[in-house]
Amino acid sequence: MSKYQCVSACGYIYNPKNGDPKRGIHQGTSFENLPDDWVCPVCGIRKSIFKKID
Numbered sequence: 001m002s003k004y005q006c007v008s009a010c011g012y013i014y015n016p017k018n019g020d021p022k023r024g025i026h027q028g029t030s031f032e033n034l035p036d037d038w039v040c041p042v043c044g045i046r047k048s049i050f051k052k053i054d
């Protein structure tokens with residue numbers, strides 16, 4: 001599964017292996033399967049602004 005990076009200054013990387021447990025996103029959840037209203041846990045930017053990095 002691919003990782004995605006926030007293009008804002010925070011540079012947060014969403015890694016499917018980790019998920020986003022603070023927001024109820026389980027480990028193994030691909031970026032494509034994140035809810036449409038999911039936002040960066042660091043800066044709050046929309047999912048659509050992330051870029052694929054691998």
